[in-house]
Amino acid sequence: MMQQFYPQVMHAYRFELNKDMQFAAAHYIDDERAGACRRVHGHTYFVNLTIAGDELDDLGFLINFKRLKDTIHKRFDHRLLNDDERFREAEPTTEVVAETIHALVTEELATQPNAPVCLQVIVRETPTSYVTYRPQKDGRR
Numbered sequence: 001m002m003q004q005f006y007p008q009v010m011h012a013y014r015f016e017l018n019k020d021m022q023f024a025a026a027h028y029i030d031d032e033r034a035g036a037c038r039r040v041h042g043h044t045y046f047v048n049l050t051i052a053g054d055e056l057d058d059l060g061f062l063i064n065f066k067r068l069k070d071t072i073h074k075r076f077d078h079r080l081l082n083d084d085e086r087f088r089e090a091e092p093t094t095e096v097v098a099e100t101i102h103a104l105v106t107e108e109l110a111t112q113p114n115a116p117v118c119l120q121v122i123v124r125e126t127p128t129s130y131v132t133y134r135p136q137k138d139g140r141r
Contacts, residue, residue: 006048007132009119013052017062017116021069022046023077027092030082034091040080045097046124047072049105053116062116063109071108072101098123098133 006018026042028034053062075084081092086103090096102121109116124130 006050006122007120009050009052009134011052011119013117014054015052015056015062016119017049017051017065019049019051019065019068020046021049021072023073025076025079025081027081027087029091029093031091043125045076046130047101048120048122048124049101049118050120051105051109051116052119053114055114057112057114062114063112067108068105071104075104094123094125094129094131095133097125098131102133102135 022044024042024044026040028040029037032038049068051062051068056062081087081097084092086100087096092100098121101123102118105118105121109118119134121133122130123133
């Protein structure tokens with residue numbers, strides 16, 4: 001994987017973890033405004049997660065890298081994204097994929113006693129296009 005530099009999130013947490021991963025998946029956008037993207041096509045998605053927190057777990061991890069990878073890779077790799085229940089209400093655009101990954105990672109982090117948080121998800125769909133998703137701090141979606 002080519003090393004990438006991504007936008008940083010300003011925060012006051014003691015620890016910040018970044019995890020890069022990739023998965024291969026297909027999707028389509030079922031709307032005539034999507035042009036050629038209406039047809040089923042695939043991407044190698046590159047994902048970067050930014051996780052932060054003040055406390056480590058009893059092994060000294062903010063969260064184990066493997067748990068983050070498993071949360072995303074096992075669910076989406078070599079799949080048609082449109083078939084996933086998370087995309088029944090919204091087309092699997094790169095923006096929606098990034099928001100969905102944030103939700104899945106947040107659910108996984110909620111099981112951790114040291115309470116890490118996901119500050120940012122970046123999803124690169126092509127070599128020249130990526131989306132950054134950050135949750136709103138004031139409760140806005």
